[in-house]
Amino acid sequence: MPPSADWPLFEVFLRGKRGLNHVHVGSLHAADPEMALRHARDLYTRRNEAVSIWVVPASAITASSPDEKDPFFAPAADKVYRHPTFYQIPDDIPHI
């Protein structure tokens, strides 16, 4: 990596204690992935939020464009039958 005046951006994902999936919580600057992990620990887990951290260089993320919003997402808007809403979910089964 060539020297740079500014540290690159990393995106931070945390997994909470309940055993759920990693969730994106924000971003930060760091010189390399190892430092990004420490910064993520110091910035995003101060309130006991996580037991696992992922950091990903923001440049490694390919994102959908706002211009493509309609062709990408509009077709799903009227297909209510894709949701599991037509049967009862037991109270003790969370996170479906």
Add this chain to the structure above:
Amino acid sequence: MTDLPEFDAYLSLAEVSEDDHRWAFGTGFTDPLAGLDVAVPPSIDAAALAAYCLMLGDDALIYSHRLQQWVTRAPELEEETALANIALDLLGQARMLLTRAGQAEGAAGSKGRDEDQLAFFRDEGEYRNVRLAERADADFAELVARLLVFSAWRLALLRQLTSAADPVLAAIADKGAKELAYHRDYAAGWVIRLGDGTDFSHARMQAGLEAVWPLTGELFTPHPVEAALPGVAADVAALRAEFDAAVDAVLAEATLRKPESRPLARVAGRAGRDGVHTEAMGYILAELQSIARAHPDATW
């Protein structure tokens, strides 16, 4: 459509119990001293225990204050938060240790003071911290050099104390050791990064190390209070091996020389543990204590 609750990343991360829905952040916090009997065991010299807890508590309190002074001055926002976190860890240790000192004072027959009375209403000569804790960091290299030395030493110290005969001190040490392991790791990361970086950063890092090194000798000098607490106090002379192993490994990877400077002189045989401090200490206490002394017993 089902009425799905609005998705909140933090809410989903929190370990939310039935009556805790108002917290957006993590819950499930623990009290490190939960269920412990705070009575001083009769086999322990309570007055010596009070003095010993003051030593360790003052180290943490004064070092924490020095780190807090970096807030708004750190080179990067992320580093600033990291330093504030470390300062808060040490402040938490200071609160528990000063509280324990007050309990031991009470057990020794005097009027036991609480943590605030001990922090805000003692004068410089009554503070028992090592002089390393009070040193002002001239730059970031000195900051990480001092943090490496302090945390490597204090981690070795707390690890010994986890088997102390005083159960409260042992519990405080057990909690603190996990915190110190991270502090040492953080400092080591920067010492290596700067030492093994450019010629300029290497020179600055070596200079930072040389600047703090004279204060290391005092860390391993036994004190009569420790001798009065067999089975409780750590043997500081025996901490040297773990300290050297940790620091030498970091310096080797950082391509830095271990300084050979002489220890900072004692004053008539006395140093920080005896209440003899450097000029920096008065300024710290002025900042730390002025509000509490101007408004005694104020609450906010």
